[in-house]
Amino acid sequence: MKFFVDTADLGEIKEANEMGVLDGVTTNPSLMRKAGGSDFHEHILKICRMVDGDVSAEVIATDYDGMISEAHTLANIHENVVVKIPLILDGIKAIRTLSSEGIKTNCTLCFSPNQALIAAKAGATYISPFIGRVDDISTSGMDLLEQIVTIYSNYDFQTQILVASIRHPLHVVESALMGADVATMPLTVIKQLIKHPLTDIGLERFINDWKAYQAATEAGSNGVDV
Numbered sequence: 374m375k376f377f378v379d380t381a382d383l384g385e386i387k388e389a390n391e392m393g394v395l396d397g398v399t400t401n402p403s404l405m406r407k408a409g410g411s412d413f414h415e416h417i418l419k420i421c422r423m424v425d426g427d428v429s430a431e432v433i434a435t436d437y438d439g440m441i442s443e444a445h446t447l448a449n450i451h452e453n454v455v456v457k458i459p460l461i462l463d464g465i466k467a468i469r470t471l472s473s474e475g476i477k478t479n480c481t482l483c484f485s486p487n488q489a490l491i492a493a494k495a496g497a498t499y500i501s502p503f504i505g506r507v508d509d510i511s512t513s514g515m516d517l518l519e520q521i522v523t524i525y526s527n528y529d530f531q532t533q534i535l536v537a538s539i540r541h542p543l544h545v546v547e548s549a550l551m552g553a554d555v556a557t558m559p560l561t562v563i564k565q566l567i568k569h570p571l572t573d574i575g576l577e578r579f580i581n582d583w584k585a586y587q588a589a590t591e592a593g594s595n596g597v598d599v
C-alpha cells in the first residue's frame with residue numbers, strides 16, 4: 374500500500390518524507406489556500422523536488438478545453454505531476470484525452486461506485502473516493518470503498534484506488550484490509566499509525582529495568598536474588 378501525505382505545507386511534507394515511508398503527495402485548492410502565499414506552479418515544483426513519487430495538482434477549470442490546457446501546463450512542471458480532475462462530465466472527457474496522451478490523472482471528488490466505474494473506463498490513473506466526507510453525511514465511506522474494490526477487481530481495471538479524505542487510523546487499516554492501492558492522509562494521521570500505549574508502557578519498563586540492571590552491575594550484583 375502506498376502512503377501519500379495530503380497537504381501542500383512544505384514543512385509537513387518534509388517531515389513526512391523524513392519518516393522514509395512516503396510515496397507521494399496530494400494537494401487540492403483548499404490545501405493550497407491553507408499552505409498559503411506562493412506561486413502555484415513553483416510550489417508544485419518544490420514538492421516534486423522534495424518527494425520521489427507522484428504529486429497530485431488540481432485543475433481549476435471545469436470545462437473540457439480549460440481542463441486540458443491546465444493539465445498540459447501542470448504535466449510540464451515535472452514528470453511526477455499527476456493532474457487532478459474533478460469527476461464531472463467534462464472531467465471524464467478530459468481524463469480520456471489525457472490518458473491517451475500518457476498524462477497521469479487523479480480523478481477527484483468521487484462519492485459513488487458508478488462514478489468510480491466511469492473514471493476507470495475513461496482510463497484514470499487514480500480514483501479518489503472521499504471516504505471521510507461520505508461518513509460526514511451519515512453514510513459509510515468504507516461501504517463505498519468496498520464496492521469500488523469489488524467492481525475494479527471484477528473487471529481487472531488498472532485504475533489505482535487512492536483513498537482520500539481519511540480522518541483517522543481506522544480508515545487506514547480498513548482501507549489496507551480491503552486492498553486499496555493508496556491512502557492519502559494528513560501528517561497527523563501518519564503519526565497516529567505509529568502510536569500504541571502498550572509500546573510506550575513497554576519501552577518505559579525496558580528503560581527502567583535497564584537502568585536498574587546497570588546500577589546493580591556497578592554495585593557488583595545483578596540485582597536478582599538466586
Ligand code: E4P
Nearest residue numbers: 379399401505506537538539
Ligand atoms: C485528497 O486528494 C483530497 O482532496 C482530500 O483527501 C480531501 O480531504 P478532506 O475531505 O479532509 O478535505
